[in-house]
Amino acid sequence: MSVELPANLHYTAEHEWLDDATPATVGITSVAADALGDIVYLELPAAGESLAAGAVIGEIESTKSVSELFSPVSGTVVEVNQAAIDDPSLVNTDPFGAGWLLRVDVTETGPTLTADEYRDQSAG
Amino acid sequence: MxxxxxxxxxxxxxxxxxxxxxxxxxxxxxxxxxxxxxxxxxxxxxxxxxxxxxxxxxxxxxxxxxxxxxLSHMGELEVAGADAGRALDRALVGNLSALAPGRARYTMICAEDGGVLDDLVVYRLTDDRYLVVANASNVATVRDALAERLHGDALLADGSLxxxxxxxxxxxxxxxxxxxxxxxxxxxxxxxxxxxxxxxxxxxxxxxxxxxxxxxxxxxxxxxxxxxxxxxxxxxxxxxxxxxxxxxxxxxxxxxxAGMPLYGNELDRTTTPHDAGLGRVVKLDKVDDEGNPLPFVGREALTDVTPTRRLVGLQGLGRRAARHGYPVTTPAGEVVGEVTSGAPSPTLGHPVAMAYVSPDQADEGTELLVDVRGRGEQVRVVPLPFYRRPR
Known part of the structure; x- marks a missing residue:
């Protein structure tokens, strides 16, 4: 399986991505979205909440399964993607774009992988 | 994630x-x-x-x-011979010799203790040929049980592959x-x-x-x-x-x-047909050629059964879906059952689940909670099936 992974993003072993912007944008990868199937419900932290890198901060539910969302960073949520909450299929159709989940003021970043490292580990 | x-x-x-x-x-x-x-x-x-x-x-x-x-993973077992129907009557809980050629029945194969080994669809192809369709996960179990239970002129062949x-x-x-x-x-x-x-x-x-x-x-x-x-x-x-x-x-x-059971979720070796609300598939009125009650595997255990739990439909009132294995509790938090299957219903737009609950919590309209990963989600007991096609 070959997967298009933006080279400018950082990835986690738990299938999240984040960018280098300030605040940083966080989402889940196409690998995760494809494995879940049609996503029907997102439970995300609210703006203002503090996050600890590696902690469970939300849930992503599809018809077939449900997954926990881990925070790739420590920091404070500054924005939640309301469009994705209203229409979670955005996470399936555009996981690296319109299907982003959170914007976070980052104080510390947890362990991340490059696109190549993540591809080797996750996509086969 | x-x-x-x-x-x-x-x-x-x-x-x-x-x-x-x-x-x-x-x-x-x-x-x-x-x-x-x-x-x-x-x-x-x-x-x-x-x-x-x-x-x-x-x-x-x-x-x-x-x-x-x-659905090629499903198992196809053929039973052929002059005694095929009678032999299946003794091996399964249903009355297969009474089935007309060209018709099919939903039935089960049970253990002596009444536990369900598999749920089956049995087709009577001709007077002396039956097709037994088993779940993929249970083909070997069903084949072995039939091989042991079939007697007389009833030849078993596994056509699954x-x-x-x-x-x-x-x-x-x-x-x-x-x-x-x-x-x-x-x-x-x-x-x-x-x-x-x-x-x-x-x-x-x-x-x-x-x-x-x-x-x-x-x-x-x-x-x-x-x-x-x-x-x-x-x-x-x-x-x-x-x-x-x-x-x-x-x-x-x-x-x-559609409220249909899946073996491994609603049915398994520890459930009886009655637990699942499917006691009707157990034909206690089967008789042999002399008119005596026909012995079949599980008959004693499945006579006069009072189930200690009931399979119910649960409508989720929130958005988080109950899933297989999640505990069902009263609003006060007492565990009264367990979810067997659950998902957000694409047709209905809200979560649905099937669960085993104690009989006193099984009435339609009963409000319960499902422990969804540490947080109680409100559900209501509703009749099965959740969806019935328009006719």
Missing amino acids: TTPDATKESEVTEDQPVDSPAADILSPLHDEHVALGAALTSFAGWQMPLRYSSDIAEHQAVRTAAGLFD TTALIAVQGPRAQEIVTGLTPDAEAVAALKYYAAVEATVAGIPALVARTGYTGEDGFELFVAADAAPALWRSLLEAGTPLGLVPAGLSARDSLRLE
């Missing part, structure tokens, strides 16, 4: 990668699935399509037009199948749970009006080597009518909405 909690029919986890474990049996339609871009999953020792595109789109296509399913099973399910199914057969009248005239030999797209098939989706539809049993040609013909004929190939994920959400 992890996927710790997939429901079992089509789990995708790191333990069951999408790429095939070497040991899996490949369906005779494997190349078709690959060509269609299916996500494959390991299920009961087979590599089968989980989805082709979107679970929800496949589900909705079956509700509104038609879906095409590969040489038989393909293709289902066409949905309101347009009849139009699609009859358009491909010179036996259109006989196929159109089939009653629910009836079957007829017919030639479909030039291929000899057993065409049955059965299914696991809650819709009208057909299941076509064909020789494995003829399956790809039949699959392609059905796909070609059905596509203009809205038919799409559909995977195990849609199959599971469709059967859940």
Whole structure:
């Protein structure tokens, strides 16, 4: 399986991505979205909440399964993607774009992988 | 992100990668699935399509037009001989000798203690030939039990690996199948749970009006080597009518909405047919040729049963879905049962689940909680099925 992974993003072993912007944008990868199937419900932290890198901060539910969302960073949520909450299929159709989940003021970043490292580990 | 909690029919986890474990049996339609871009999953020792595109789109296509399913993982056991019907009467809980040729029954095979070894659809093909269709995960169990239980002139043959099973399910199914057969009248005239030999797209098939989706539809049993040609013909004929190939994920959400049990979820070795509300399949009035009660495996245990739990439907009042294995509690937090299957219902737009609960919590309208990963979600007991097709 070959997967298009933006080279400018950082990835986690738990299938999240984040960018280098300030605040940083966080989402889940196409690998995760494809494995879940049609996503029907997102439970995300609210703006203002503090996050600890590696902690469970939300849930992503599809018809077939449900997954926990881990925070790739420590920091404070500054924005939640309301469009994705209203229409979670955005996470399936555009996981690296319109299907982003959170914007976070980052104080510390947890362990991340490059696109190549993540591809080797996750996509086969 | 992890996927710790997939429901079992089509789990995708790191333990069951999408790429095939070497040991899996490949369906005779494997190349078709690959060509269609299916996500494959390991299920009961087979590599089968989980989805082709979107679970929800496949589900909705079956509700509104038609879906095409590969069910070649199901087991086909043939029992033939002058005593086949009588032998099955003793081996299964149903009254199979009373079945008319060309008709089918939903039935079960139980252990002496009444526990369900498998739920089955049994077709009487002719006076002395029966087809027993078993779940993929239980084929060996059912085959071994039948081999031990069948006596007299009743020969058992396992056709599971040489038989393909293709289902066409949905309101347009009849139009699609009859358009491909010179036996259109006989196929159109089939009653629910009836079957007829017919030639479909030039291929000899057993065409049955059965299914696991809650819709009208057909299941076509064909020789494995003829399956790809039949699959392609059905796909070609059905596509203009809205038919799409559909995977195990849609199959599971469709059967859940239709309130149909899945072995391993609602049924297992520790449940009786009565627990699942299916006591009607146990035919205690079966008699032998002298008119005496016919002994069958499980008879004693399944006589005068008072179930200690009941299978109920739960409508989720919030958005988070109950899943297999989650505890069911009273509003006060007392555990009164366990979820067997659950998902967000694509047709109804809210979560649905089936669960075993204690009989005093099983009345329609009872408000309960499901412990969804540490947080109680409100549910209400509702009648099954959740979805009934318009007629």
